Amino acid sequence: MARALITIPPNPKRNSIIEIRVLIQHPMETGLRPDAEGKVQPRNIIRRFECRFIVGDKSDLIFSAELFPAISANPYIAFHLRATQNGTLNFQWTGDNGFAQTETAALVVV
Amino acid sequence: MNGYVKNVVATIALGTILLNVHAAEKRKSGYDIMSPSTQALQNDDSQNPAMLWVKDGEALWNRAAGEAKKSCATCHSGAVKSMRGVAARYPAFEPKSKRPINLQQRINLCQKNYQRAEPFSAESSELLSIESYVAMQSRGLPIAPPRDARLTASRERGQQFFQQRIGQLDLSCADCHDNHAGKKLGSATIPEAHPTAYPLYRLEWQSVGSLQRRLRNCMSGVRAEPYTFGAQEFIELELYMTLRAAGMRIETPGVRP
Incomplete structure (x- = not known):
């Protein structure tokens, strides 16, 4: 499993706007580069990132992004959201070769 | 010592200190x-992507490995304290082999001698991760x-x-x-x-x-x-x-x- 770093401000004030930062280990191979033998390496990128906010049974998509070959390895994504209530943030990366990773983090407002 | 000489000595001493500080600051x-x-x-x-390797290194630090089933933490406990300043003084002399070794070689020696594990290969993600984790403990030190x-x-x-x-x-x-x-x-x-x-x-x-x-x-x-x-x-x-x-x-x- 790839290493992911998720940064959420601790205990944000209710209704404040917070920045979420996510960083994941991935080669983001473009599919255009030759290797040492001159053979073009197959594309291997993350295609999509999604963040959902889960409270009980309710799961809302709050941010998503499509990723392309020009994005660097170990892609870093930052976005904002309004911290309205306690819940769980669910982060999902999906990509080539069946790449799929899910991370969760608790959001606790004060 | 009369006052004038004292002043001159003090000025020279201060000048030397300032010169040294200046010399240190000139390097970029x-x-x-x-x-x-x-x-x-x-x-x-x-935001620093290198932190992904540092986090991997932290996990490796605490993972038991080798025939001895020891982790780095078994001997050194917490790296935050025990590894502070270590990276600052490498390469250092290794008395057994009578030659200087760098931090990576030190890590691999520890693996071989104390964990009785296969050392990490050069430039492997594992070796870079654990070296990053150890070296980061000296961040800010000269x-x-x-x-x-x-x-x-x-x-x-x-x-x-x-x-x-x-x-x-x-x-x-x-x-x-x-x-x-x-x-x-x-x-x-x-x-x-x-x-x-x-x-x-x-x-x-x-x-x-x-x-x-x-x-x-x-x-x-x-x-x-x-x-x-x-x-x-x-x-x-x-x-x-x-x-x-x-x-x-x-x-x-x-x-x-």
Whole structure:
């Protein structure tokens, strides 16, 4: 499993706007580069990132992004959201070769 | 001692101190000459991609390995305390093999002797991760090469190598990094070659790499045959480079363009 770093401000004030930062280990191979033998390496990128906010049974998509070959390895994504209530943030990366990773983090407002 | 002489002595002493401080400030880390956007990546651990390797290193530190089923933490406990300042004094003399070794070699020796595990291969993600984690504990500390007479001969050979012209382009390290530092090589500013932030994340590599990877890049850049990873010549060069950068602050995990 790839290493992911998720940064959420601790205990944000209710209704404040917070920045979420996510960083994941991935080669983001473009599919255009030759290797040492001159053979073009197959594309291997993350295609999509999604963040959902889960409270009980309710799961809302709050941010998503499509990723392309020009994005660097170990892609870093930052976005904002309004911290309205306690819940769980669910982060999902999906990509080539069946790449799929899910991370969760608790959001606790004060 | 009359007042005048005292004053002169005090002034000279102060002058020497100021000169030393000034000399230390004149040296520039690669950080100082890179763009603000690249600096921002290094400034903030939540943006720094090298932190992915540091986190891996932290996990490795606590993972039992080898026949001895020991982790690094079994002997050293918490790295935050026990590894503080360690990276600042490597390469150091290893009495058993009677030669200088760098931090990576120290880690691999520990694995072999105490964990009885297969050492990590050169430039492997595991070795870079654990080295990053150990070296990060010295972040902010000045590079402090050991005053060890047994290192003198190796250091001198390192200095010789630094000044030796090599490769088809017939350039020495000193040609670029002493004589032309701060000027341009293509679009890139030539740095002063102070190893303050290794292992570091190079945007060009899209990965974390060691000082020796960087040195090998430089060697092939001047069309010389690079030494293999772990070659004694590299350790000697590292010894000289840390002496040259003595007192500069460690930035690990660094980011470079």
